[in-house]
Amino acid sequence: MNELIIVLDFGGQYNQLIARRVRENNVYCEIHPNDIPLEKIKQLNPKGIILTGGPNSVYNEESPLCDKRIFELNVPILGICYGAQLMAYLLGGKVSTAPSSEYGSTNVSIDGNSKLFDNVKENTICWMSHTDYIEEVPNDFRITSHTKNCPISSMEKNNLYAVQFHPEVMHTQEGNTMITNFVKNICHCKGDWIMLDFAESTIKQLKQKIGSGKVLCALSGGVDSSVAAVMLSKAIGNQLICVFVDTGLLRKNEADEVEKIFGTNGSYDLNFIKVDAKDRFLEKLKGVTEPESKRKIIGKEFIRVFEEEAKKIGKVDYLVQGTIYSDIIESGHGKSAVIKSHHNVGGLPKDLDFKEIIEPLRLLFKDEVRKVGLELGLPNYLVLRQPFPGPGLGIRIVGEVTSEKVTIVQEADWIFRNEIENAGINLSQYFAALTNMRSVGVMGDERTYDYAIALRAVITSDFMTAETAKLPWEILEKVTQRIVNEVKGVNRVFYDCTGKPPATIEFE
Incomplete structure (x- = not known):
């Protein structure tokens, strides 16, 4: 013990x-x-x-x-x-x-x-x-x-x-x-709890718990779900089916990148299924502006898609999610107030068509999940990538989510990430979000009335508190010029200078 x-x-x-x-x-x-x-x-x-x-x-x-x-x-x-x-x-x-x-x-x-x-x-x-x-x-x-x-x-x-x-x-x-x-x-603790012990004992427990059952894993391609998938693969082999849902709310080119890593020709021996559900998610989010409602709609629709895929496959006993400890706490665990419902915590419908949900990482924090991933042999580029929220761009678009807005934030975010990577700046998390503000501008001697993009970049070790990164002005200036010139529908760019607390890292 x-x-x-x-x-x-x-x-x-x-x-x-x-x-x-x-x-x-x-x-x-x-x-x-x-x-x-x-x-x-x-x-x-x-x-x-x-x-x-x-x-x-x-x-x-x-x-x-x-x-x-x-x-x-x-x-x-x-x-x-x-x-x-x-x-x-x-x-x-x-x-x-x-x-x-x-x-x-x-x-x-x-x-x-x-x-x-x-x-x-x-x-x-x-x-x-x-x-x-x-x-x-x-x-x-x-x-x-x-x-x-x-x-x-x-x-x-x-x-x-x-x-x-x-x-x-x-x-x-x-x-x-x-x-x-x-x-x-x-307390005179020796300090002998290490991630390798956690990984080995969890894999053993999963093997015993699941037995000969079939398992459906919700694979987003992010750090948490990827580590959970590889952990389950080591525990039960081909009893695991990984379903990747393209919600249409992913970063630019991300759906193709996930399929390249985990698909048939990828690096891992997983039963990989890709589901194109872009239109379905946008339809569900039509007219919805309240952040908690968006999160729960996205979470519920995730589960419905998984249920449908499970029925196509046949009897599936367990659903696996990459839920981590901070997801649970921020969604109102115990006495804590709800900061925001995470799609894999707050949006789960009560009539799930699975015997049980398995969350092998639910007691770990983000940095601990990364350590487990490295212990399991996952490559650094996958384990150390910056986090991406389960609800995706749905919570980086303030207000109603539309196809037009998704395209705007995808393009702006790609430019920002591209310039940060080219500059070799080391950040914990950085992205572009679309505000719900429209304002008057002038481009090509003509009046515009377009959206404002907010850039966010933070430095943190735990993602529970964070400081705003003091980016060089020349980088912000270059990103601003590119976004305004290259992204249709944007005429203004802001930089978010707020730490966590009092803000959260994500906008919604």
């Missing part, structure tokens, strides 16, 4: 990021609801527990709590933001509305020695996001840091630790050191 750290979810949007930071230390981590029974926690036998942030105030009646007895388990506990306030509240301290709320990068001063702050500078930059604060610590707790507006930005007692800031986000400069200190120095 691997060492385990559990994260109790109180509704914060960084919860999956906490788990990812723990896993970076090669320690397995799971997210569980805040109200998980104490006996279940004892059965899990965690080496440590982390209480997440959340949007509530601990002193309100409807706010989520946890079993107070977890503080008596003699297991190291780290409370973050709401989790810190909850620890103080349940153990007799006082939590109140802060005289001054804090949001953003804040200078934190470390007070005295603490294992949590080993190798952390006395003054360090941390990310704050709170309107409440710990006004009084519980008995025998000591204050270990403060800020200009927050006299208790961290506290501790024995194996109980609490921080008002968010060490898990990239904006906290020494946050990774703090998480490592908790996992390694406080």
